[in-house]
Amino acid sequence: MRISKKVGKRILFVVALLAGVVVLNAVATFLVTPYSSASGAMFAQYRKIEKNSLDMVYLGDSHCYEGINPSVIDEKTGLRSFNLGTNAQSLYHSRELLEMVMEEQNVKSVVLALDPYFLGEGHERHSRPEAAFVRARNTGQPAGVKLKNAAGFMFDAEYGKDTESVNYLFPWVSSRSAKGSWQKNVQAKIAGEEPANANWNNYREPDGFKPFTQINDYDHAGAAKPDEWTPEMLSEDALGELEAICELCRAHGAQIMVIGVPNTYSWVLRTGPAYLERNAAVKTFLAERNVSYYDFNLVKPEYLLMRKDDFKDWEHCNVTGANKFSSVLADVWMMENEGLSAADMFFSDDTYFTAIKRIDSLYLESRMIPGEGIEVTATPWTGSEVEIEYAFAEKDLSDPDAKYEVVRPYGPEATFTYPETKSGTKQYRVYARQKGDDDYESLRSIRVEYERF
Amino acid sequence: MQFYSILFFLFAAILFVLYYTVFRKKQWILLLVGSLLFYVWLAGPRIVFLMITSVTIWWAAKVFDRLNDRRKQEQKAEGITKDEKKAIKKKYIRKKRFILVVILVINFGMLAAFKICNLLPAPEGGLLANGLLLPLGISFYTFQAVSYLADVYNGKYKHEENYFHFLLFVSWFPQIIQGPINRFDKLKDQFFSKHAIDWDTFCRMMALFLFGAFKKYAIADVLARTVQVIYEAPVQEQTGAVVVFGMLVFAMQEYADFSGGIDMAMAVSGLFGIQMLKNFEQPYFATSMANFWRRWHITLGAWMRDYVFYPLAVTKPMMNVMKWGVKKFGNTGRILPAAIGNVVVFLIVGIWHGTGWNYVFWGLYNGVLIAVSELLAPVFKRMAEKLHINMKSNGFHVFQIIRTFILVCIGLLFEQYQRVADSFIALRCVFTRPDWDLSTVESILNRTLAKDMDFVPFLVLLAVVLVFICSVMRERGTDVFLWIQSKNAFIRWGIWMLLIFLTIASFAYVQDAGGGFVYANF
Structure with a gap:
């Protein structure tokens, strides 16, 4: 078949256009996408493990890979386990991962770290x-597998109609290094460095655990805002996936235990009594399927007492917290394995709220009262029986050496209006202590812009 | 459904290949099957409502022509007097009018019912529970179908014998998401004539699609979060700078979203050789509010003009108003029916956009502005003469554009604030809480832009400048596509690559992108 010059030119045009896009895409991908990702690091470590050598796996999101240290558990149980947690891992992908692992490993036990979100x-x-997960899963795989996984994402019933389906072809759109680290990222790629050296965020230990050493800054970390939950919010699709995971384990003769990884008290208390309601709903759902559910946020303090400095941020353990929690998780798993219930170790009613004896943190809200000043209200994340006193202070931002000065001494009222006479940015702080104490137990600062008209 | 999605690309590509190969002798059948599949794919069983509209309106139009024929026959009968002829005419007009009213009640009733139901809190369980009951494109296909019915009723053209031809017009997939509101006589010949693939048209349509996507994603979607943050904040706490900034940003976002979506729809339709009606013509270069509405959502304006404004203007009460006006105010009185017509039309346009009081007020705002400016046009002319202002000068032209843009922006406040009073509070803030050092605007930008993406404002600015340049060129009558194609390969490729790159790069900023189109729920 002869192709006319005109048609040939047009074909050349289309090819050149596509080639241009491919080149642009390749350059942007090389420059911008990180050397590795949280998912990529997990897969890299997992692929180093020989087949049929794992006894137990952990599934879940960042709560899982930052909260469960397999080496602590392995030491107590004598098993070999691996943490398969990935960034924002949905139940849908937990199931996919489990299917993959069940084919490659002779897993006898599964721990699913459930994030209520x-x-x-x-x-x-x-x-x-999910796109990052699929890309990470595809790394180093044969072309056929890559194509199958990519097509699975791009033609997914949920994403196929959305822009994300096309953008899967442009990894730099959704996966990019932080500002200022492009040069380091490119250098790491060229030098073939280990992910830990290039970007600590993407480091994983050989068993999939990611140890964080920092401690949550209860004053400056983004606020633990009040949260709501009603039974209508429980997704049927998500519960369907949860059921599918339980079924998959049953079909492979593996034991499954669903858990909640500890968060700070603040993170739990912000949902209020509805937290227990949600917990009970999930527990009932799983109990009907003969699966145990233990939320370690509700574990009694005599078994596990998480301190404020056991957390990296509001909802994730640091390495100290993870080790502490993993040890208790191993105990609970062993009880389960012996056919015993660990239910007595956990609160199931609102005695949980009375058992909390510390002021975990404060949540501050401010509102401008034109002509008067700024009203600041403190909400304490604490136990229901803790009596609190508050002191309100402010700092002059125009003086770099200024220190906070108390403008309202300790008292039971949680609201105070700072009188303001001129516009500007204000810096306030609230101290909270338990009644009878001499010093504050928790503090929180807030920066507010005020315009006086 | 996003036009920029793998499933839509695949759907359009398969249809495109089949259209110019296997189905080249019966192309319209493929378009009909494709359109119906597309509708079922997105709306499922709600296609029933589209079928009800198409069947009832097609049937009514057929009956109109049959009644017309019968009337002509009866009037041709031998020995019939002039009075008898008049009586026959009246009888048939009554019959036609009755059918017209019934069909309009059914179709507009359906539209109104869905719109009202969608506004009410969803009851537990049942059909209304999921809040997704509004059939896809119901406003657009209803208005299109009704335009056909009215045209046949008025004898503009004969009814379409083949129901499936009419069904294709109603269900044509590129228009179903957000318009434009097409006319049967403008599309009929295009749908049913044979189309061969044309390279130049193909390139032009691909460029139009890219430009539409560029506006939608690199401007509208990037600005969406900023608009949301501004209008969700308590209005009492807004500063004048934020109010003005908010109006500007929303004006850009709304235009980029709607016109971008329409460009993509036009491009997809154009790939099949179907040129839909133009919906935008550089609206922010309008010199008056009336002119603005001849440039913005043109097909809706034209629909309102042809099927509401004109019929209303020739009613007896309006004629009486005109007579009274002429008696009272001289020649200015002649404009009175048009002024009232404009207010009524824009009241309907307001309700079409939403049933809240803010939309009613927004409609009245537009209608009253147009009515007043028409009534006072002679006064303005005299004032300009007295002040020695040359109304044909470039300076005055620019003044008119800026004045109209400000009026349009004020109108946008009524779209954004559900409480009418809030719009007035916002306007008051412009004067009472100025903050012209822009610190509050900066604070909003800091909150809405990702910390590691300080290039985003430049990206948007660059995109807006490119769209502005393109609009100026179009306003001057330049065919931008041909202009680009006439440049050397380096510039030509540079422009296309830049548009592609900026469009894709914008997704990096938009988290969980793809919030759909602003005009998709009408």
Whole structure:
């Protein structure tokens, strides 16, 4: 068949255009996408493990890979386990991972770290971490497998109609290094450095655990805002996936235990009594399927007492917290394995709220009262029987050496209006102590812009 | 459904290949099957409502022509007097009018019912529970179908014998998401004539699609979060700078979203050789509010003009108003029916956009502005003469554009604030809480832009400048596509690559991108 000159020119044009896009894409991908990702690091470590050598795996999101240290558990149980947690891992991908692992490993036990966020209606899946997950899974795989996994994402019923389906072809759109680290990232790629050296965020230990050493800054970390939950928010799709995971374990003769990884008290208390309600709903759902559910946020303090400095941020353990929690998790797993219930180790009613004896943190809200000043209200994340006193202080931002000065001494009222006479940015701080104490137990600062008209 | 999605690309590509190969002798059948599949794919069983509209309106139009024929026959009968002819005419007009009213009640009733139901809190369980009951494109296909019915009723053209031809017009997939509101006589010949693939048209449509995507994703979607943050904040706490900034940003976002979506729809339709009606013509270069509405959502404006404004203007009460006006105010009185017509039309346009009081007020705002400016046009002319202002000068032209843009922006406040009073509070803030050092605007930008993406404002600015340049060129009558194609390969490729790159790069900023189109739920 002869192709006319005109048609040939047009074909050349299309090819050149596509080639241009491919080159642009390749350059941007090389420059911007990180050397590795949280998912990529997990897969890299997992692929180093020989087949049929794992006894137990942990599934879940960042709560899982930052909260469960397999080496602590392995030491107590004598098993070999691996942490398969990935960034924002939805239940949908937990199931996919489990299917993959069940084919490659002779796993006898599964621990699913459930993040209640993914059980919420509308939060079941998130395209960008899923795209990163698929790309990470594809690294080093044969072309056929890569194509199959990529097509699975791009033609997914949920994403196929969305822009994310096309953007899968442009990895730099959703997966990029932090500002200022491009040069380091490119250098690491060229030098073939280990992910830990290039970007600590993407480091994983050989058993999939990611140890963080920092401690949550209860004053400056983004606020633990009040949260709501009602039974209608429980997603049927998410519960369906949860059921599928339980079924998959049953089909492979593996034992499954669903858990909640500890968060700070603040993170739990912000949901209020509804937290227990949600917990009970999940527990009932799983109990009907003969699966145990233990939320370690509700574990009694005599078994596990997480301190404020056991957390990296509001909802993730640091390495100290993870080790402490993993040790208790191993105990509970062993009890389960022996056919014993660990239910007595956990609170199941609102005695949980009375058992909390510390002021974990404060949540501050401010509102401008024109002509008067700024009203600041403190909400304490603490136990229901803790009596609190508050002191309100402020700092002059125009003086770099200024220190906080108390403008309202300790008292039971949680609200105070700072009188303001001129516009500007204000820096306030609230101290909270338990009644009878001499010093504060918790503090929180807030910066507010005030315009006086 | 996003036009920029793998499933839509695949759907359009398969249809495109089949259209110019296997189905080249019966192309319209493929378009109909494709359109119906597309509708079922997105709306599922709600296609029933589209079928009800198409069947009832097609049937009514057929009956109109049959009644017309019968009337002509009866009037041709031998020995019939002039009075008898008049009586026959009246009888048939009554019959036609009755059918017209019934069909309009059914179709607009359906539209109104869905719109109202969608606004009410969803009851537990049942059909209304999921809040997704509004059939896809119901406003657009209803308006299109009704335009056909009215045209046949008025004898503009004969009814379409083949129901499936009409069904294709109603269900044509590129228009179903957000318009434009097409006319049967403008598309009919295009749908049913044979189309051969044309390289130049193909390139032009691909460029139009890219430009539409560029506006939608690199401007509208990037600005969406900023608009949301500004209008969700308590209005009492807004500063004048934020109010003005908010209006500007929303004006850009709304135009980029709607016109971008329309460009993509036009491009997809154009790939099949179907040129839909133009919906935008550089609206922010309008010199008056009336002119603005001849440039913005043109097909809706034209629909309102042809099927509401004109019929209303020739009613007896309006004629009486005109007579009274002429008696009272002289020649200015002649404009009175048009002024009232404009207010009514824009009241309907307001309700079409939403049933809240803010939309009613927004409609009235536009209608009253147009009515007043028409009524006072002679006064303005005299004032300009007295002040020695040359109304044909470039300076005055620019003044008119800026004045109209400000009026449009004020109108946008009524779209954004659900409480009418809030719009007035916002306007008051412009004067009472100025903050012209822009610190509050900076604070909003800091909150809405990702910390590691301080290039985003430059990206948006660059995109807006490119769209502005393109609009100026179009306003001057330049065919931008041909202009680009006439440049040397380096510039030509540079422009296309830049548009592609900026469009894709914008997704890096938009978290969980793809919030759909602003005009998709009408």
